[in-house]
Amino acid sequence: MNAKYQQLAAGIRNDIHQGKLSAGQRLPSIRVLARQHGVSLTTAIKSYEWLEAQGDILAAPKSGFFVCHRAPDLHTPRFPAFDPQATPVDNAALIAEVRRGAQEATHVPLGTVMLAASCxxxxxxxxxxxxxxxxxxxxxxxxxxxxxxxxxxxxxxxxxxxxxxxxxxxxxxxxxxxxxxxxxxxxxxxxxxxxxxxxxxxxxxxxxxxxxxxxxxxxxxxxxxxxxxxxxxxxxxxxxxxxxxxxxxxxxxxxxxxxxxxxxxxxxxxxxxxxxxxxxxxxxxxxxxxxxxxxxxxxxxxxxxxxxxxxxxxxxxxxxxxxxxxxxxxxxxxxxxxxxxxxxxxxxxxxxxxxxxxxxxRRHLHRLQPQLSAQVDSLRQAVLHHFPTGSRVSQPVGGYALWVQLPPGGDGLALYRAAREQGIGLVPGAAFSARGLYRDCLRLNAGNPWSEQLKQAVTTLGRLARGQLA
CATH class of the missing domain: 3.40.640.10 (Type I PLP-dependent aspartate aminotransferase-like (Major domain))
Incomplete structure (x- = not known):
C-alpha cells in the first residue's frame, strides 16, 4: 500500500474515530484535500477510496464525500464502575512475575509492548x-x-x-x-x-x-x-x-x-x-x-x-x-x-x-504511523475472529497495545499461564490494577508485522480461551 496515501487516510480515520469529524459531516473535495496536505490528486483520490472501502466515509454522487453514520462498536471492552479508594499495591509479586514472563525470548512476542527490530x-x-x-x-x-x-x-x-x-x-x-x-x-x-x-x-x-x-x-x-x-x-x-x-x-x-x-x-x-x-x-x-x-x-x-x-x-x-x-x-x-x-x-x-x-x-515516524495502524488492525481482527464469541477488543487511536476482554467466565491470568506453556507471551489484566480488577482481561502487543507465527499464536490463544468456557 502506498505509504503517502495510507498516511493521509489514517489521519482522517483517526479524526473520525476520535469524534473530531462527526457523522454526516462533509469532507473537503479531492482538490481541496490535495492542496491542504500538499499531495497529488491521485494520492487524495486513493486516500478517499481507501476510507470508503473501510466504511469510514461515503461518496455521494455530485455531492461529495461524507463521514459515515456508524453504529456503536459492539466489540469494545466494558469497564467496571467503582468509587476511587486509596490502596497499597499488593499485587507487586504478580506484576513482577508477569513482566519477567513477558520478556522471555523464546515466547511469541505478544507480551511486552515493544517494536520488532524490522520496524x-x-x-x-x-x-x-x-x-x-x-x-x-x-x-x-x-x-x-x-x-x-x-x-x-x-x-x-x-x-x-x-x-x-x-x-x-x-x-x-x-x-x-x-x-x-x-x-x-x-x-x-x-x-x-x-x-x-x-x-x-x-x-x-x-x-x-x-x-x-x-x-x-x-x-x-x-x-x-x-x-x-x-x-x-x-x-x-x-x-x-x-x-x-x-x-x-x-x-x-x-x-x-x-x-x-x-x-x-x-x-x-x-x-x-x-x-x-x-x-x-x-x-x-x-x-x-x-x-x-x-x-x-x-x-x-x-x-x-x-x-x-x-x-x-x-x-x-x-x-x-x-x-x-x-x-x-x-x-x-x-x-x-x-x-x-x-x-x-x-x-x-x-x-x-x-x-x-x-x-x-521525522522520516522514520512518518513511515511508522501507517505501519502501526496496519499491525494493530491485523491483530484486532484476528482476535475477534479466533477468540470466543462475546470477546471485546479495544480500538486504539495510537500506540500498539490491544486490550482484550474475555466473555463471562474467562480468566486472563489462567490464560496467561496456559499460554506460557505454549510458548506465547501476553500480560493478564490482573496486573493492571491494585484493586483486583480486570481479571477477565489481557493485553497484547501489536509491535510486530503480521505473520503466520502471530496468526497461529492468536489461533492457539483463542482455542485456550474457548476451553475455559467449555
Missing part, C-alpha cells in the same frame, strides 16, 4: 552513531553535562517546536529512559506513604514502580475514550491526592487519546489545586496518522506538569535515552538526577542528536 531504522541509527563518534571521539571519556548533552537538548527543543510544543533546551533533563524519569519525578514530589492518582487500568510497570517507592494508589475509572475527570477533580478538591500520574496520548493499555479540552482541563485542575501531574508521554509519537497530538504539558502555564518521554517506543529501546520537562520541579529533579544517575550515555545522546538534526527521526 526500526537500525542502519540509519548506526550511521548516526558513526557520525557522532567521528565528530566527538572524546565524548566517551567523561560523564558529560548533568542535564544532558546540549546538542540533544537543542535538537529535541526544535523537534518539539515543529509539533507545536514550545520548550527551551534548558527546560529539559535527559534521562536513562522514561521510567527513570517517572521515578525521578515521584521521588521529587512525593514521599513514602503518599497516595498517587492513576488511571485504571494502569500500566503494570507504573504500579510496580509505585510499589517499590512505597506509594499508595488511587485508581480513577477509565472508559474507551479517556478517564473520568469528574472523579479526578472530586479527589483533588477533597485533598485526597496531591500528585497524579497520567497519560494524555495513546494510553497504555487502552490506546485512547484525551481530547484537547480534557488535556486543558487537567492542566487547569493541576494549577487550581496545586497538584503535580506527572505525564507519561512515551507513546505520544506513536499515533496511527495525522499530526502528533500535543501532551497535557502544552496547556501547562504554571509549571505543575512534569512531562516525561523517551525514544524507547518509537526508535531504540536498547538506547535507554529519555527526557523530562519538570517545570517548577526542575531544581528538585536536577538534584536527584545528579545523585542517582550522575550522567547518561553521551555517545548515544550525540548520535540521537544527529539522527534528529538530519531529519531521519
Amino acid at each position: 526500526l531504522p537500525l542502519d540509519e541509527l548506526q550511521l548516526s552513531l558513526t557520525r557522532a563518534a567521528r565528530r566527538a571521539p572524546q565524548s566517551a571519556a567523561g560523564y558529560g553535562p548533568q542535564a544532558g548533552e546540549p546538542a540533544l537538548r537543542q535538537a529535541l527543543s526544535r523537534h518539539f517546536a515543529d509539533d507545536g510544543l514550545a520548550l527551551l533546551p534548558d527546560d529539559l533533563l535527559i534521562t536513562n529512559g522514561c521510567m527513570p524519569a517517572l521515578n525521578l519525578a515521584l521521588l521529587a514530589v512525593s514521599q513514602p506513604g503518599d497516595t498517587i492518582a492513576v488511571p485504571s487500568p494502569c500500566y503494570s510497570g507504573q504500579l510496580q514502580l509505585l510499589a517499590s517507592l512505597g506509594r499508595r494508589v488511587l485508581e480513577i475509572p477509565c472508559h474507551a475514550h479517556g478517564m473520568d475527570l469528574d472523579r479526578l477533580e472530586a479527589c483533588l478538591a477533597e485533598g485526597v491526592v496531591r500528585v497524579a500520574l497520567l497519560t494524555g496520548n495513546h494510553y497504555n493499555p487502552l490506546g485512547f487519546c484525551l481530547s484537547p479540552q480534557d488535556k486543558q482541563r487537567v492542566a487547569a485542575l493541576a494549577a487550581r489545586h496545586r497538584c503535580v501531574v506527572i505525564e507519561d508521554d512515551v507513546f505520544g509519537e506513536c499515533g496511527h496518522g495525522g499530526p502528533r497530538p500535543l501532551p497535557i504539558k502544552a496547556w501547562d502555564t504554571e509549571g505543575w506538569v512534569i512531562w516525561c518521554g523517551s525514544f524507547s517506543k518509537t526508535l531504540a529501546p536498547g538506547y535507554r535515552i529519555g527526557w523530562c520537562a519538570p517545570g517548577r520541579s526542575l531544581a528538585a529533579l536536577a538534584t536527584l538526577h545528579l545523585s542517582g544517575m550522575l550522567a547518561v550515555n553521551a555517545p548515544l545522546q550525540l548520535a540521537l542528536a544527529d539522527f534528529l538534526n538530519r531529519g531521519a527521526y
Whole structure:
C-alpha cells in the first residue's frame, strides 16, 4: 500500500474515530484535500477510496464525500464502575512475575509492548552513531553535562517546536529512559506513604514502580475514550491526592487519546489545586496518522506538569535515552538526577542528536504511523475472529497495545499461564490494577508485522480461551 496515501487516510480515520469529524459531516473535495496536505490528486483520490472501502466515509454522487453514520462498536471492552479508594499495591509479586514472563525470548512476542527490530531504522541509527563518534571521539571519556548533552537538548527543543510544543533546551533533563524519569519525578514530589492518582487500568510497570517507592494508589475509572475527570477533580478538591500520574496520548493499555479540552482541563485542575501531574508521554509519537497530538504539558502555564518521554517506543529501546520537562520541579529533579544517575550515555545522546538534526527521526515516524495502524488492525481482527464469541477488543487511536476482554467466565491470568506453556507471551489484566480488577482481561502487543507465527499464536490463544468456557 502506498505509504503517502495510507498516511493521509489514517489521519482522517483517526479524526473520525476520535469524534473530531462527526457523522454526516462533509469532507473537503479531492482538490481541496490535495492542496491542504500538499499531495497529488491521485494520492487524495486513493486516500478517499481507501476510507470508503473501510466504511469510514461515503461518496455521494455530485455531492461529495461524507463521514459515515456508524453504529456503536459492539466489540469494545466494558469497564467496571467503582468509587476511587486509596490502596497499597499488593499485587507487586504478580506484576513482577508477569513482566519477567513477558520478556522471555523464546515466547511469541505478544507480551511486552515493544517494536520488532524490522520496524526500526537500525542502519540509519548506526550511521548516526558513526557520525557522532567521528565528530566527538572524546565524548566517551567523561560523564558529560548533568542535564544532558546540549546538542540533544537543542535538537529535541526544535523537534518539539515543529509539533507545536514550545520548550527551551534548558527546560529539559535527559534521562536513562522514561521510567527513570517517572521515578525521578515521584521521588521529587512525593514521599513514602503518599497516595498517587492513576488511571485504571494502569500500566503494570507504573504500579510496580509505585510499589517499590512505597506509594499508595488511587485508581480513577477509565472508559474507551479517556478517564473520568469528574472523579479526578472530586479527589483533588477533597485533598485526597496531591500528585497524579497520567497519560494524555495513546494510553497504555487502552490506546485512547484525551481530547484537547480534557488535556486543558487537567492542566487547569493541576494549577487550581496545586497538584503535580506527572505525564507519561512515551507513546505520544506513536499515533496511527495525522499530526502528533500535543501532551497535557502544552496547556501547562504554571509549571505543575512534569512531562516525561523517551525514544524507547518509537526508535531504540536498547538506547535507554529519555527526557523530562519538570517545570517548577526542575531544581528538585536536577538534584536527584545528579545523585542517582550522575550522567547518561553521551555517545548515544550525540548520535540521537544527529539522527534528529538530519531529519531521519521525522522520516522514520512518518513511515511508522501507517505501519502501526496496519499491525494493530491485523491483530484486532484476528482476535475477534479466533477468540470466543462475546470477546471485546479495544480500538486504539495510537500506540500498539490491544486490550482484550474475555466473555463471562474467562480468566486472563489462567490464560496467561496456559499460554506460557505454549510458548506465547501476553500480560493478564490482573496486573493492571491494585484493586483486583480486570481479571477477565489481557493485553497484547501489536509491535510486530503480521505473520503466520502471530496468526497461529492468536489461533492457539483463542482455542485456550474457548476451553475455559467449555
